[in-house]
Amino acid sequence: MALEKFQVAVLADRLDELLDEVLRRSGGRAPVPAMAPAELADQGPLDLPLDEDFRVGTMALAWDPDTSQVIIEAQEAGESDDDEEDEDDPLADDRPEPAVLRVRISAAAARAFSRRALEVVAAGRPPCPLCGRPLDPDGHICVRLNGHHPGGLTA
Numbered sequence: 001m002a003l004e005k006f007q008v009a010v011l012a013d014r015l016d017e018l019l020d021e022v023l024r025r026s027g028g029r030a031p032v033p034a035m036a037p038a039e040l041a042d043q044g045p046l047d048l049p050l051d052e053d054f055r056v057g058t059m060a061l062a063w064d065p066d067t068s069q070v071i072i073e074a075q076e077a078g079e080s081d082d083d084e085e086d087e088d089d090p091l092a093d094d095r096p097e098p099a100v101l102r103v104r105i106s107a108a109a110a111r112a113f114s115r116r117a118l119e120v121v122a123a124g125r126p127p128c129p130l131c132g133r134p135l136d137p138d139g140h141i142c143v144r145l146n147g148h149h150p151g152g153l154t155a
Contacts, residue, residue, distance in 0.1 A: 001074055001101055002052040005121055006132070007059070012117035014061055015070065015110045022063050022107070031068045032107040040112035054099045070110040072103045 003011070022030045057077030064071055076098035105113070125134035130144040 001076075002050075002055045003074075005124060005134075007056060008117050009121045011059060011061075011072075012114040012121070015072075015114045018061050018063060018070065019107055019110060030065075030107075033111055036111040036115040037108050040108055042112065042116050057098070064104070067104070069104045069106060072105070074101045074103075076100070 019032050023032045023034070026032075054076040056074045058075040060073045060075075062071040062073075063069075078098060125136070127133065128135050128140060128142055128144075131142050133140060133142075
């Protein structure tokens with residue numbers, strides 16, 4: 001599955017928030033490490049080539065207290081931003097169900113994933129302060145400035 005950079009950052013942040021909340025509500029008794037265990041650190045490169053089965057649209061997180069695991073669910077992005085079905089559309093029932101990936105991981109693995117994800121996101125190109133798209137070394141043509149480079153702005 002493929003995620004946008006901002007989705008990876010949000011997923012990592014929300015994983016940490018979920019685990020911190022589990023620790024808080026359990027009074028520190030839940031089997032959740034406060035930090036990512038060093039033995040789970042992953043500093044290797046991504047395996048290439050990347051084969052994408054689907055692009056992620058919606059994600060959900062949950063904690064399963066019975067197994068002490070984090071559940072991550074990622075649903076395929078729809079063809080349009082408006083996922084509500086049109087009741088007047090006779091072909092609405094013919095649409096294929098979106099693909100869904102559900103993963104169960106330990107709290108320690110979730111902490112390690114979160115740490116690595118934030119490192120990868122931080123190592124990327126910085127975002128434009130106006131439109132959020134990645135800045136190239138020469139800048140970029142910003143849609144918020146009608147095609148002008150953000151570097152030409154003065155206060």
